[in-house]
Amino acid sequence: MIVLxxxxxxxxxxxxxxxxxxxxxxxxxxxxxxxxxxxSPRDEALRREAGGRPPQNHFHPGLxxxxxxxxxxxxxxxxxxxxxxARHIRAELGDQWDRYVTFTVERSPYxxxxxxxxxxxxxxxxxxxxxxxxxxxxxxxxxNWPLYTDTGSRVIVDHVLRxxxxxxxxxxxxxxxxxxxxxxxxxAHFRPPHSHYRDVxxxxxxxxxxxxxxxxxxxxxxxx
Numbered sequence: 001m002i003v004l005x006x007x008x009x010x011x012x013x014x015x016x017x018x019x020x021x022x023x024x025x026x027x028x029x030x031x032x033x034x035x036x037x038x039x040s041p042r043d044e045a046l047r048r049e050a051g052g053r054p055p056q057n058h059f060h061p062g063l064x065x066x067x068x069x070x071x072x073x074x075x076x077x078x079x080x081x082x083x084x085x086a087r088h089i090r091a092e093l094g095d096q097w098d099r100y101v102t103f104t105v106e107r108s109p110y111x112x113x114x115x116x117x118x119x120x121x122x123x124x125x126x127x128x129x130x131x132x133x134x135x136x137x138x139x140x141x142x143x144n145w146p147l148y149t150d151t152g153s154r155v156i157v158d159h160v161l162r163x164x165x166x167x168x169x170x171x172x173x174x175x176x177x178x179x180x181x182x183x184x185x186x187x188a189h190f191r192p193p194h195s196h197y198r199d200v201x202x203x204x205x206x207x208x209x210x211x212x213x214x215x216x217x218x219x220x221x222x223x224x
Contacts, residue, residue, distance in 0.1 A: 007101075012147060014147050017105040058079060059077060110222070130202060
């Protein structure tokens with residue numbers, strides 16, 4: 001997640017939605033007082049290459065971090081962390097949340113699960129069948145609904161952009177004062193090219209996804 005005070009903008013990071021690319025791009029706009037949360041070591045290297053700001057202002061006040069990385073979400077140490085739910089960010093920011101433009105990105109659950117499958121099992125020689133991935137429950141790790149809703153399942157961000165139409169979504173943010181962004185595709189190489197979810201997901205996998213991701217289907221109207 002990122003908070004850009006100068007632009008009065010809060011980005012709530014979701015899973016499997018080009019979030020690393022977007023966070024790297026937004027960190028290029030960050031000033032010294034803005035909040036930038038930590039990425040993985042590999043992605044931090046990509047951020048450095050892209051000229052983005054490293055993690056900053058994400059610890060609780062007064063904490064001086066050591067030289068090593070700190071795991072995300074450790075109580076009492078990390079105040080803001082990656083994939084932090086919007087309701088927790090709102091609690092930390094107080095009235096700034098209401099005064100800032102808040103946004104996140106969502107993507108078809110079919111596509112998210114397919115992307116997560118190839119990300120988890122990158123070696124084709126060691127990749128289990130998709131139905132095994134479903135049976136383990138790992139496929140539910142891309143459920144983003146709890147990240148941008150409150151405990152009553154109400155969406156609490158101003159904008160939910162579509163990963164499939166990010167350019168159109170960014171027009172809304174540009175109108176709110178954000179500069180145009182050049183997005184690096186940080187993790188696109190994990191998924192084989194031309195691997196459409198319809199060619200990967202079985203009937204059983206489709207039914208499981210539609211059950212677990214039901215709120216996202218209902219809210220955003222994604223179809224097969």
